[in-house]
Amino acid sequence: MLDLNLLRLMLILAKEKNVTRAAHKANITQSAFSHALNRLRAQLNDEVFIRTRNGMEPTPYAASIIPVISNTLDRLDAATRGAHPFNPALDAHTFYLGAVDYFEFMFMPVLTARFKTTAPNVRLSVDILSETIKLERMERGQLDAFIGVDTLQHIPHYFHKHPLITDRFVAIAAKTRSDLPAQLNISHLVTEAQIHLPAVSSGADHIDRWLAEQHLYRPLATVVQSYAVGGRIAVASGYLMCVPFRIARELAGMLPLKIVELPQGLPAYELVLLTHSLFDHQPALRWLMGELTKVNIDMARYGPLSAESTGH
Numbered sequence: 001m002l003d004l005n006l007l008r009l010m011l012i013l014a015k016e017k018n019v020t021r022a023a024h025k026a027n028i029t030q031s032a033f034s035h036a037l038n039r040l041r042a043q044l045n046d047e048v049f050i051r052t053r054n055g056m057e058p059t060p061y062a063a064s065i066i067p068v069i070s071n072t073l074d075r076l077d078a079a080t081r082g083a084h085p086f087n088p089a090l091d092a093h094t095f096y097l098g099a100v101d102y103f104e105f106m107f108m109p110v111l112t113a114r115f116k117t118t119a120p121n122v123r124l125s126v127d128i129l130s131e132t133i134k135l136e137r138m139e140r141g142q143l144d145a146f147i148g149v150d151t152l153q154h155i156p157h158y159f160h161k162h163p164l165i166t167d168r169f170v171a172i173a174a175k176t177r178s179d180l181p182a183q184l185n186i187s188h189l190v191t192e193a194q195i196h197l198p199a200v201s202s203g204a205d206h207i208d209r210w211l212a213e214q215h216l217y218r219p220l221a222t223v224v225q226s227y228a229v230g231g232r233i234a235v236a237s238g239y240l241m242c243v244p245f246r247i248a249r250e251l252a253g254m255l256p257l258k259i260v261e262l263p264q265g266l267p268a269y270e271l272v273l274l275t276h277s278l279f280d281h282q283p284a285l286r287w288l289m290g291e292l293t294k295v296n297i298d299m300a301r302y303g304p305l306s307a308e309s310t311g312h
Contacts, residue, residue, distance in 0.1 A: 002044075006036055006043070007073065008026075009022070009026055010040060010048065010069065011073070012026050013037070013049055014062075017054065017056050017057070018055050018056060019033055019034060044061075046061045048062045074094070075142065086283040086284040086286075088115075088122055089119065091121060091284070092121035092122070093121070093122050093123070093284050095124050095125065095145070096127070096142065096143050096144050097124060097125065097126050097127070097147060098127050098137065098146040098147070098148075099126050099127070099147040099148075100147060100149055100271075101225070102167075102227075102247065102269070102271055103126070103271065106246055106247065106250070106297050107295065107297060108126065110295055111124060111292075111295060114291075128225075135159070135274075138159070138275075138279075139276060141278070141279060144275075144279070145273055147272070147292075148200070148272060148274060149199045149269065149270065149271060149272070150270040150272045158276065158277045160276075161272050161273070161274055162273040162275070163271075163272055164273050164292060164293060165246075166269070166270050166271075167244035167245055167246055167247075167269040167270075167271070168266070168268055169207060169242055169243070169245070169266050169268075170243065170245050170248045171184060171261075172234055172243055172251055172257045172258070172260070173239075173240050173260055174235045174236075174256065174257060174258075177238055180260055182260065183262070184260055184262055186216065186263050188240075189207070189211065189216075189218050189263065190211070190219075191219070192239070192240045193221040194240045195220075195222055195223075195230045195233050195234055195237075195239050195240070196222070196242075197226070197241075197243070198223065206267045206269060207242050209267075222239070227243060231254070231255050231257060232255065234257060235255050235256055235257060242262065245259075246298070275289065
C-alpha cells in the first residue's frame with residue numbers, strides 16, 4: 001500500500017522544485033527526502049520528478065496525478081480533522097459549496113468582506129451545478145454544503161435543512177418602459193415577454209407553478225444562467241424579468257432598471273442551507289453554518305429594511 005506521507009512529499013516537491021527546499025519545508029533531512037523520493041519512484045514505477053534547468057519537474061504521469069492527490073489529501077484531512085477545534089482567525093481552510101445564483105450574487109460579497117478580517121485564511125469555493133449533482137457530491141464528501149431553494153425539490157431525510165433567508169418576488173424592467181404600472185396584474189404576467197432564470201436545474205419555478213395552478217403560463221423570451229446577465233438583457237430588450245426583491249434592488253443600483261411590483265398571492269423565495277448528517281458535525285463546518293445563518297446581507301449593505309421594502 002502506498003504511504004500517504006510519500007504523496008505529501010510529492011506535493012511539496014512539486015511546489016518547491018528543489019529537493020533541499022522541499023526537505024526543509026517537510027522538516028526532514030535532504031537525505032531522508034531523497035530516500036523517500038526513491039521509494040515513491042519504485043512504488044509508482046515512474047521517475048516522478050526529473051532534474052531540469054528549471055529545477056525538479058514532474059514527469060507527465062506525475063503531473064497528471066498531482067491534482068488528484070492534492071484534492072484527495074485535502075478531503076482526507078477535512079474528514080479526519082474530527083473534533084479538533086477550528087480557529088477561523090488562524091486556521092487555513094477551503095469550503096466547497098454548491099449554490100444557486102442568489103447565494104453567489106448576494107452572500108458572497110458580504111461573506112468575503114467579513115472573512116477578510118475575521119477568517120483571513122478561509123476560502124469559499126462555489127459550484128453552480130444541478131441539484132442532483134450537488135446532493136451526490138455532498139454524499140461523497142466532495143461538497144461541504146449546498147445552498148438551495150426550498151419547496152422546489154425533494155430533499156432526502158438524511159440531509160439537514162437550515163433556513164437562511166426569505167425574499168419576495170418583484171419584476172425588473174428597463175427604465176424606458178414607462179408604459180408599465182407600478183404593480184402588474186396577472187394579465188401582464190401572461191402577455192409580457194420575459195427573461196427567465198430557473199430557480200432549480202429541473203426547471204421548476206415558483207411563478208410558473210403559481211400560474212399553472214390557475215391554468216396559465218407566461219411567455220418566456222429567453223433563459224439565462226445568472227441574474228446579472230438577465231438584468232443586462234432586460235435593459236437591452238425591454239423584456240420583464242421576475243426576480244427576488246433583494247436581487248432587484250442590487251440590479252437597479254447597477255443598471256438603468258426599475259422595480260415593479262407583482263400581483264398579490266405569489267409564494268415566497270426561501271433560501272436554505274443543506275448539510276449532510278455524515279459530515280455536519282465537523283467543527284469547521286459547524287463554524288461555517290453559524291456564519292451563514294447569522295450573516296445579515298441587508299444590514300451589511302443597506303442598513304435596516306423597512307417593513308414596506310421587505311413586503312412584511
